[in-house]
Amino acid sequence: MNTAYLPSCCSPLNDHWPLPHALPAVQLISTRFSPELLDAEDFSRCAVEPVRGVAKRQTEYLAGRLCAREALMRLTGISATPACGEDRAPQWPLGMVGSITHGSGWAGAVVGNSTDWRGLGLDIEQIMPASRAERLAAEILTPSELFRLETLPNEQRAQRISLIFSLKESLFKALYPQVLQHFYFQDAELLSVDADNNVRMRLLIDLHADWPAGSELAGQFAEFDGYLLSLVSIPR
Template sequence: MLTYPLPACCTPLSDHWPLPQPLANTRFISTEFNPAQLAPDDFQRSQIAPAHGVAKRQAEFLAGRVCAREALRRLNGGDVVPAVGADRAPQWPAGISGSITHGKNWAAAIVANSGDWRGLGLDVENLLSTDRAKRLQGEILTPVELRRASLLDLEQLALLVTLTFSLKESLFKALYPLTLKRFYFEHAEVLEWSTDGTARLRLLTDLSAEWKSGSELEGQFGQFDGRLLSLIAVA
């Protein structure tokens, strides 16, 4: 089984599960990364095709792919780095569902056999400040969600906008590979969420014959180190 040196910008890989409810038959790997410590030969030593852009973009891409490769290795012993598709989405091996996310110098990947989970959507976000949440709420929340948000104080609003953003991103990541149809914040709504880390969402648009407006999905989320992580899994 092939192993590769850890990039200089990444901390040792972790398989700690950071969400409230473990997901059976999945593999989850995360790492922290520091763009300032990205070495010129990190991509070459890791045998991962280089990404272009500033150091932050390169480091987050590399960290995410390192996590994805290790998650796939633990799932089925494979040695695969998901390529970048024409639609910019990761290209997973046949029979595999997966998702990669990165934010605030942390990256993670989750994978499963598609016979267990057809779709996986993982998203991490920095918790929004109250000012940013106020500015962004109209872009992220539907009219119904905005009415609910109007009853909250500023700290609750910041959490709600961050959570809604993340859950809708996870929803997109879970459903886009199944429908190959893009959709946006106004095309889904968070019906409810609980402090125990559970949430429920509803589609507001038709994506396919199976995924129609009104379809509902369960999600989960957790907070750590100023980050909010959400996951939506399609069984």
């Protein structure tokens, strides 16, 4: 088995930081993937435990795990592939925190040391068409968030709805390993977005003694090639 093998379904692993603000002692690795190029032997060649599903599901999983392994290698010097827990969350090595995301041909993983970071949550989304964004808005946004979008043109509304969706996914990934409790889109809200793509978010429910309702968290995002990439980072 070759942990350095890169399957043809994945582009070369990239350590470019696409977000606007770098974080100390954090590694982000990404790749583009093509399900039609997945080979039946790619999992064994990459020394990654296979998953069931259609080619898309298998390829995005493999791409995400390869990114996570490379990010861990860059930080620790040890080749380790996060397993998938019973709750489907990645199982990071002791002393590490991280997040994996994949969608629409792009996969990435962000990893940091638990001495520096309590949580990291990464999410990639494509910007929704306006019609889909409007259909989903009431499921994703709180009444306050909906109210703040009322005066925006359709295209800007779709971008903001897509952004809030992505940020709430990132928030869940950053907090879930700490609270081990599921929570939902209406349980947090976006407070602000500044000109440098920094955001503030607030919890609307009590999740844990460390994370009561009213807790505020920071994040950031970037747009590229029709994607929205968001990151919620919680320092130690």
